[in-house]
Amino acid sequence: MSQLATSFSALPNPIRWNWDFGVGLTDLESANLIALLDALKNHETLGRAAKSTNLSYRSAWGLLRTCESRFGKALVIKGRGKGTSLSDFGEQLLQLNHAACSTLNELHLPWATRLKEILSPSEVIPPEHLRIAASHDLALADWIENGRHLKVDIYWRGSEEALLALSRGECDACGFHLPGYWTSDQSETWLGRWLKPRQFAFFPVMRRQHGLLVAQGNPLSIETLADVVQLNLRMVNRQRGSGTRGMIDQLLAANGLQAKDVLGYGHEEFTHDAVAAAIASGQADVGFGIQAAAMRYDLGFIPLSRDLYCLAARSGIANSPAMRHLMRRFQGNTFHDRLRALPGYEISSMPDEFLGWDKFACMVRSSLDS
Structure with a gap:
């Protein structure tokens, strides 16, 4: 594929x-x-x-x-x-x-x-053809693969790798996601590990529900991450450097759990689809990912947290005709209809243009608090 x-x-x-x-x-x-x-x-x-x-x-x-x-x-x-x-x-x-x-x-x-x-x-690729390194997302992948007149080439990387690619000039824009429990200061500190946020422009795209993916009907009665450790269940993880892996590690720490206590912590997959497929095939009992992946593979889902999926671009690229065209497509009915058709997605309050860091930080706060 x-x-x-x-x-x-x-x-x-x-x-x-x-x-x-x-x-x-x-x-x-x-x-x-x-x-x-x-x-x-x-x-x-x-x-x-x-x-x-x-x-x-x-x-x-x-x-x-x-x-x-x-x-x-x-x-x-x-x-x-x-x-x-x-x-x-x-x-x-x-x-x-x-x-x-x-x-x-x-x-x-x-x-x-x-x-x-x-x-x-x-x-x-000519300048009007955008290269985007992005954290994997089911709705975005489906929309881009089936969209018409989209001058975009996208390749999937973890959020951290995507941001690093943008900082090195290896792509025109990158897709990443911010956990819903972060403050804007935490977001700026995290982004600052790979780029200087105030030298880039940002665009909020959508909100997503994350949680535990389990077998249909939840036969093991899993409710929390603590259950995964206490019941010694097999977990399938996301790869190091992905935003989802970061959320997993932070949620484990918040619950007083250690990675070494999680059976299967070293079993890594690179997409939400792959995590869901591992559970559906019986290779693992539980994983962490977006709700839409659970539906696609007929799995059960236990919500734990939300995130905000965003794009970042260099200021010079953010106002280019190609990027403006992409923003209009994000704001259009076709993309919004795809989000509404998938569980766990919410349409973010989209601005008319890419935002500088201060305006973006304010929008992040209001978007995740709502």
């Missing part, structure tokens, strides 16, 4: 990676195994799967036997007259690979884009 809205969506990823399963397989064997399992999933016969992966039947069968011996588990089930199907372990391995590819493609995309710009200077 591409996370780019426009021209980069067709950009092939020049960054390659491979599994080291820790069982003594070579890089080629690991790569061929994943390709073969994927082909078996689609073709259901070893002969066709082998052909589609440019392996002989004998080589494919030998690879499966070698890998099964190394793993100590069956990868396929061969039934007489029924073809060859994946075992539960084979299915799990393939699902793991697909999830990893989805996450890593998002991480690699900014570097692939940079490489394209270096190798093909003539194809650099």
Whole structure:
């Protein structure tokens, strides 16, 4: 699934990676195994799967036997007259690979884009085409991917990474979120770790409800973060540097809890979708994220806090025609309708233009207090 809205969506990823399963397989064997399992999933016969992966039947069968011996588990089930199907372990391995590819493609995309710009200077994005590094959001991703005439390329990073990218001039604007329990002074102090707030302009976009994502019906009767520790539940976390991870750590501290006491604290995912998927698939009992992610995966949700999702831009970019066009789209009915259709979202009181820090701080206070 591409996370780019426009021209980069067709950009092939020049960054390659491979599994080291820790069982003594070579890089080629690991790569061929994943390709073969994927082909078996689609073709259901070893002969066709082998052909589609440019392996002989004998080589494919030998690879499966070698890998099964190394793993100590069956990868396929061969039934007489029924073809060859994946075992539960084979299915799990393939699902793991697909999830990893989805996450890593998002991480690699900014570097692939940079490489394209270096190798093909003539194809650099024109000034009216905005580059935005942003904290992941379901509504924003859906709106940008399906929006028309949006001259925006967006790549998902944690709030801290996005702010750092803006400070380095690696993007035209960045998306980040502020916890609802912060004061404007706390917000300014936090932003000051990556940029000088008074040298940038800000635009509040939306408010979101955060909380605990649990299985539908909340069978474990989870009510608070303390329950996660007391019941020794498996938690799925967000990656270090994301705004959501910061909220998790602050809420743990506010409840007198320590990260080392949370089972699964080191299990990190890079998007709200990935957190919800981990719970829906049974890999974890609980996670922290936005309410809309819980609905998308038919999960239960326990509200804990709100945040304010904002954009920041350099003052010179904030008043550009491209940015003004983007603001008008944020203020339009299409974006507002998307927010209303998702649980846990509220439309922020949007100004007509990007704001300096003092005006923005006043709006933050009124927005989060209301």
